[in-house]
Amino acid sequence: MAVVQALRSGAWRVVELLSTPLVPADYLDEIAPLRNPGVLRCRIEQVRPETRDAVTLVLRPGRGFRPHEPGQYVRLGVDVDGVRRWRAYSVTSAPGGLSVTVNAVPGGVVSNHLIAHARPGQVLHLDQAAGDFVLPPDRPAKVLFVTAGSGVTPVMGMLRTHLGELRDVVVVHSAPIPEAVVFGAELRELAASGRIRLVERHTRADGRLTPEALAALVPDLAERHTWACGPNGMLDDLGAYWDEAGLAGRLHVERFRPATAAIGEGGKVTFGRTGTVVDADGSVPLLEAGEAAGVLMPSGCRMGICFTCVLPLTGGAVRDLRDGRLTTVTEGEVVPVQTCVSAAAGPCHLDH
Amino acid sequence: MTTLQRKSVNPIAHLTAADVEAIGRELDAIRDEVIASRGARDAAYIRKVISVQRRLELGSRAVLLFSLFPPAWLAGTAGLAIAKILENMEIGHNVMHGQWDWMQDPKIHSTRWEWDNASPASQWKHSHNELHHTYTNVVGRDNDLGYGIMRVDESQKWHPLYLAQPLWNFVNACFFEYGIAAYDLELGRNLATRKRRRAPAFRAAVKEVRRKIGKQVLKDYIVHPLLSGPSFLHTIAANFTANLIRNLWTHSVIMCGHFPKGVETFERTSIEGETRGEWYLRQMLGSANISGGRLMHIMTGNLSHQIEHHLFPDLPSNRYAEVAPKVRDLFERYGLSYTSGPLPKQVASAWAKVFRLALPNRDDSATAPLAAPEPRGLATRWQRTPV
Ligand SMILES: Cc1cc2nc3c(=O)[nH]c(=O)nc-3n(C[C@H](O)[C@H](O)[C@H](O)COP(=O)(O)OP(=O)(O)OC[C@H]3O[C@@H](n4cnc5c(N)ncnc54)[C@H](O)[C@@H]3O)c2cc1C
Ligand code: FES
Numbered sequence: 135m136a137v138v139q140a141l142r143s144g145a146w147r148v149v150e151l152l153s154t155p156l157v158p159a160d161y162l163d164e165i166a167p168l169r170n171p172g173v174l175r176c177r178i179e180q181v182r183p184e185t186r187d188a189v190t191l192v193l194r195p196g197r198g199f200r201p202h203e204p205g206q207y208v209r210l211g212v213d214v215d216g217v218r219r220w221r222a223y224s225v226t227s228a229p230g231g232l233s234v235t236v237n238a239v240p241g242g243v244v245s246n247h248l249i250a251h252a253r254p255g256q257v258l259h260l261d262q263a264a265g266d267f268v269l270p271p272d273r274p275a276k277v278l279f280v281t282a283g284s285g286v287t288p289v290m291g292m293l294r295t296h297l298g299e300l301r302d303v304v305v306v307h308s309a310p311i312p313e314a315v316v317f318g319a320e321l322r323e324l325a326a327s328g329r330i331r332l333v334e335r336h337t338r339a340d341g342r343l344t345p346e347a348l349a350a351l352v353p354d355l356a357e358r359h360t361w362a363c364g365p366n367g368m369l370d371d372l373g374a375y376w377d378e379a380g381l382a383g384r385l386h387v388e389r390f391r392p393a394t395a396a397i398g399e400g401g402k403v404t405f406g407r408t409g410t411v412v413d414a415d416g417s418v419p420l421l422e423a424g425e426a427a428g429v430l431m432p433s434g435c436r437m438g439i440c441f442t443c444v445l446p447l448t449g450g451a452v453r454d455l456r457d458g459r460l461t462t463v464t465e466g467e468v469v470p471v472q473t474c475v476s477a478a479a480g481p482c483h484l485d486h
Numbered sequence: 487m488t489t490l491q492r493k494s495v496n497p498i499a500h501l502t503a504a505d506v507e508a509i510g511r512e513l514d515a516i517r518d519e520v521i522a523s524r525g526a527r528d529a530a531y532i533r534k535v536i537s538v539q540r541r542l543e544l545g546s547r548a549v550l551l552f553s554l555f556p557p558a559w560l561a562g563t564a565g566l567a568i569a570k571i572l573e574n575m576e577i578g579h580n581v582m583h584g585q586w587d588w589m590q591d592p593k594i595h596s597t598r599w600e601w602d603n604a605s606p607a608s609q610w611k612h613s614h615n616e617l618h619h620t621y622t623n624v625v626g627r628d629n630d631l632g633y634g635i636m637r638v639d640e641s642q643k644w645h646p647l648y649l650a651q652p653l654w655n656f657v658n659a660c661f662f663e664y665g666i667a668a669y670d671l672e673l674g675r676n677l678a679t680r681k682r683r684r685a686p687a688f689r690a691a692v693k694e695v696r697r698k699i700g701k702q703v704l705k706d707y708i709v710h711p712l713l714s715g716p717s718f719l720h721t722i723a724a725n726f727t728a729n730l731i732r733n734l735w736t737h738s739v740i741m742c743g744h745f746p747k748g749v750e751t752f753e754r755t756s757i758e759g760e761t762r763g764e765w766y767l768r769q770m771l772g773s774a775n776i777s778g779g780r781l782m783h784i785m786t787g788n789l790s791h792q793i794e795h796h797l798f799p800d801l802p803s804n805r806y807a808e809v810a811p812k813v814r815d816l817f818e819r820y821g822l823s824y825t826s827g828p829l830p831k832q833v834a835s836a837w838a839k840v841f842r843l844a845l846p847n848r849d850d851s852a853t854a855p856l857a858a859p860e861p862r863g864l865a866t867r868w869q870r871t872p873v
Contacts, residue, residue, distance in 0.1 A: 151709045154701045155600035160593070164540055173593070216529030218590040408597060428587030430595055 167257050168196035176210075176232065176260040181252050187238035188284070188316050189249050190226065195260055201229040202263030204291040205361070205388075208234065209434065211259025214247045218259065221245075222435050224288035224363075224388070225263060226317075228295040235316060237284035264440060267361065267388040268292075273299045274359040278352055280372065282308040282343070282364030283316075288388055289363060290317050297329055304352055308335040308343050308364070343368065345375035356381055363388040392437040396458030398477035405429050406448065406485045419455065420445075420473040420484065429486070431473060438475040447471045450482030489625055489641050490750040490771065497750070498767065500821055509770075509820055510763030516812050517798050520805050521588075529589050531804045535576055535784070536594070543569035547710060553720035563724040567731035568785075573602045574736055575787025580803045582611050587800075605667040606698045609691060613670040619799050623744055623772035624752045635674070637843045639751050644846040651844045652837075662733035667695050735785075738833050739776070743792040745836035746774045748825035769796040770817065775810075775826035782829065783807060793824065 149158050159170045167175055176199070180192035202208065207222045221244045223234035236252075239245045267288055269277075277300055279289045286307055297303065305325075309315040315334065325332035333351050335343055349355050362372050362385065369387045376385040400416035403423055414423035421443050424431040434442030438456060447469045451462040455475050463469050468485070490496065501509075546565030552558040578601030580586070586594045600607045621627035625639050636655060637648045658665045671691055676682045706729065711721040750771040757768065776782065776790035783790045783806075791806035794813055801809075817824040827835070 148709060151701065151705050152713070154705050155602055155698075161540055161544055164537060164544075213526070213529065213589075213591075215525040216527075216589055425590055428584060428590070430587075430590065430592055430597060 168194070170196065171198050174198055174260045174262070175257050178252055178254050178256045178258065180254055184235055184316050185314055185318075187249065187314075188235055189252065190233055190235045191248065191252055192227075193232045193234070193258070193260070195232050199232070199260065200262055202232070202291075203268045204228065204295040205268040205288045206263040206265040206291075207267075207288065207435075208232070208263050209261035210234070210244075211261075212244050212247060214243055219244050220259075220261075220433055220436070222390075222437075224265075224267075224291060226287050226290045226294070228291070235284070235287050235290070237287075237316065261434075264434070265388070267363070267386060269296055269361075276302040276354070276358045277304070278355060278358040278360040279303070279305045279307075280343075280348065280360060280362040280364070280368075281305070282337075282368050283314075284390065285362075285364035285388070286316055286321075287363075289361060290320075292361070293324065293330070297324070303330040304333070304358070305330050306333040306335065306343070306348060306351060308337050308368075310338045311336055345371050348372075349375075356384075359384050359386075361386045361388075363390075366391065366393045389437060389439075392456055392475050394455045394475075396453060396455055398453035398455070398479040401450070401478035401480040401482060403478050404449075404481070404483045406483060408486070414478045416453070416477050416479070417455075418477060420452065420471070420476050420478065420482075423478070424473065424484075424486075431486075433474060436474045438472055441472060443472055443474045444470045445473050446485040448483050448485045451479040452476040452482055453479040489639060489753050490756075497771065497823065501767075505820060506763040506767055507761065508763075509816065510761070510766050512816055513766050513797055513813075514762075516809050517801065520798070520801050520809060524588055524802060524805075528802045528804060529586075529591075532577075532581075532586050532589075532594060532802070535572065539569055539572040539577060542572070550710070550717070550721050550724050551714040552717060553714060553724050554717040559720055559724055563727050563731075566724065566728035567735075570602055570728055570732040571735055571785055574732060575739070575789065576784050576803060577601075577787075578603065578607075579787050579789070582607055583615060584800045585802050602702070603666065604663040604695070604699050604702060605670045606694050609670040609695070610666065613672075615799070619796070621757070622769055622796060623750065624754055624757055624768075626754050627757075636840065638745070638839070640843070640847050641751075641753075642843075648844050652840055655837075655840050659734050659737035660730060662737040663729070664699075667699065671695060738829070739786045739789050741836040742776050742829065742832040743773055743789055745839055746825065746827065746832045747835045747839070748823060749774050766797060769793070770822060772796065773825070774832060775824070776829050776832055777826050778829065780807075793826075 152158070153161060157172065159172050163170055163173070168177060174196055176193040176195045178191055179194050180190075182190040182192065184190055202225045204225070207224045209220050209222050211218050211220045213219075223236060225232060226235045227233035236245050236248045238249050265288075269292060273296065279292075281289050289305070293303070293305075305321065307315065307321065309318075312318065312334070315321070318334075321330075321332055321334075324330045337343070352358070356379065360372075360376070362369060366389060369389060370393065372385060373382075373387065376382055398416035400414055402411055403414045403420060404411050405424060405427075408429055410424070410427050410429050412423050412427040414420065421431050421433055421436065425433075432442055432445070434440035436443070447461065447463050448467075449463060449465075451460055452471055453460050453476065454472075455477055460479055461469055461471060461476070471484075473484075490498075542565055546562045546569055549558050550562035550566065553562055578599065581594055581599045582596050582601070584596040587596050589595075592598055596611070601610075603610070618628055625641055635658070636651045637644065671688070676685070676688045682688060706725040707722055710725060711718045714721040752768060752772070757764075760768070770793060773792040773796045775793050776786060778790055788803035788806045789795060791803075791810055794801075794806040794810055795803070797813065798806075798809070814824050
């Protein structure tokens with residue numbers, strides 16, 4: 135066994151030498167981009183319009199993709215106007231398949247690009263599924279899903295997978311008008327067959343859902359485990375209500391964007407290792423400022439939860455865009471900062 | 487050639503300080519326009535070049551497995567030489583300049599690229615991007631002028647050793663990749679004293695180069711030849727020839743960039759406190775283009791647009807041809823000469839200079855001490871010096 139292993143790794147070293155200074159997979163990419171073990175990609179198999187401004191992409195992940203858990207998201211790397219941009223999308227399919235549903239965000243770069251230009255056969259970059267917006271292994275007896283707009287996506291993944299294991303499910307979903315309900319037909323069908331109780335709320339006519347209105351719609355709310363996903367305003371309200379009711383542990387939320395409450399002062403950001411210097415606006419996260427200047431920045435969720443984007447701040451000050459907290463480092467000090475939710479507060483220096 | 491400060495007819499005497507800054511602003515505008523329009527078309531271009539290069543290299547190496555047969559040897563060697571030239575010039579050089587960093591593709595990024603050359607990317611980027619592009623054509627600061635082993639300007643003191651410089655230059659051309667590695671290590675300077683030889687940074691750099699060269703040699707002269715079995719020796723010869731062609735070609739192209747007639751060199755003191763306009767102007771006068779078609783541009787890594795490249799080192803190389811007419815127009819409007827010529831002419835001109843400077847100067851105005859520079863801006867600093 136050991137001999138075979140030694141031969142194998144020896145042979146691999148020879149192959150690596152053959153392709154130096156590149157790696158063998160760089161050549162493999164020419165013929166089979168989905169088979170590169172070092173760079174995860176996926177191919178668009180199908181593009182299905184859901185509503186006027188949402189499409190579902192059915193994806194075939196490349197080698198090395200690990201199955202997701204329903205409720206998790208994957209990151210897609212999409213080249214828009216030649217620039218690779220990474221965004222998170224909740225998986226809407228059951229494990230075994232990989233679908234995401236992209237909703238247009240006004241002025242949004244990636245969402246609108248995908249809706250307009252995604253075609254079967256195109257190859258996108260992909261990252262492993264992540265996130266803890268999932269059902270616990272011991273499935274709760276009574277479940278409430280509160281969703282609004284594109285927030286229905288992770289919940290759809292859970293419903294499509296776990297519905298058979300859940301006895302009592304209530305879905306309260308808000309959308310501006312009936313036609314804008316993503317997965318509307320499927321949800322209504324589930325409701326008609328009695329597998330879920332669906333409360334559809336059309337905000338243009340009924341106004342935004344308040345926690346009080348929700349409590350009126352779902353009287354046994356306190357007995358349920360609740361998963362909520364939607365605009366930050368709604369999630370903040372629900373969080374406060376649940377806290378007050380002493381039910382905090384029973385509410386699980388997923389946010390699509392950081393709740394920003396502050397802006398920094400702006401300033402010159404220096405990326406020490408590359409020598410790049412940028413004038414960053416106080417409202418622009420360091421992550422985006424670096425990317426715009428061509429710096430390769432580590433990133434994940436881009437909204438402050440995964441910590442993939444952390445870089446060492448070695449000089450100056452940054453402000454946390456979520457709560458306005460100021461982080462200042464003094465000479466010789468190194469403080470890790472989340473670049474996706476921090477902006478320059480004066481000149482600052484990152485060791486990257 | 488004589489540094490611009492010592493010339494009897496100063497080619498920029500007619501420019502006022504305001505002109506120089508106006509040139510700077512115009513060039514900034516050209517640059518901004520390209521940056522604003524970088525996009526999918528440019529990304530597709532570089533990906534295509536990389537793809538063609540990889541296929542050509544793979545194909546050529548495959549053909550060379552049978553290099554025992556003369557047609558296979560010829561085709562494989564030619565293909566590999568072209569692949570290596572593409573890799574070094576249009577891809578490696580330009581990627582390492584950060585021309586494609588805006589794409590945010592970690593596979594095509596200046597901080598990640600390693601090239602098919604003896605010099606490790608990190609060392610080359612320092613000596614090329616930081617030193618050569620900053621101190622372009624400043625005698626004594628820009629080592630690309632003569633690579634520290636040649637006399638490239640009348641103002642450099644002559645020494646009998648320079649009699650052999652045509653030979654040095656030819657040897658350097660044949661083994662150019664090793665010459666670059668030695669020059670990136672600043673071997674001449676760092677081997678000079680015991681203290682420098684022992685400096686940990688220098689030793690680490692030497693180790694890095696040794697490792698890189700080791701891998702390169704193992705690949706081209708051991709592993710690929712072994713793989714070709716009975717064609718072993720033929721493949722060695724083929725790979726050697728491909729490297730030789732690549733070296734001669736890149737050396738010629740690079741000589742054409744800063745050596746031919748019409749290119750100016752500058753005094754050390756002339757760049758102190760340089761403004762943006764002055765920096766641009768130095769790049770304009772210190773570079774020369776090679777005229778030719780699209781193929782020539784690609785095979786030279788668009789260093790045929792050396793002037794545009796020196797003005798905008800980090801703009802995508804496929805855009806140089808597009809901005810060239812605007813740059814040329816600017817030269818004309820400000821009465822500056824845009825140096826350009828076909829490859830054979832420029833190579834001959836550069837070699838003529840190598841030969842001429844192997845001999846001592848005929849008159850010695852070039853080496854006489856300059857009048858103290860006046861720190862009042864370019865127009866006065868670059869003023870004609872009385873002979
Ligand atoms: C964990 C997670 C899961 C996600 N799942 C999905 C999903 O399943 N389906 C989906 O469509 N999107 C999902 N998103 C959102 C997605 O990642 C992108 O943020 C979204 O597509 C917008 O990207 P963009 O490039 O189009 O917009 P950008 O160009 O990044 O943004 C343009 C403008 O829109 C604002 N903006 C950004 N996101 C939103 C938003 N969600 N709502 C309103 N304004 C916004 C920005 O602040 C900016 O001003 C998810 C995000 C996270 C973090
Ligand atoms: S990218 Fe996830 S925390 Fe910043």
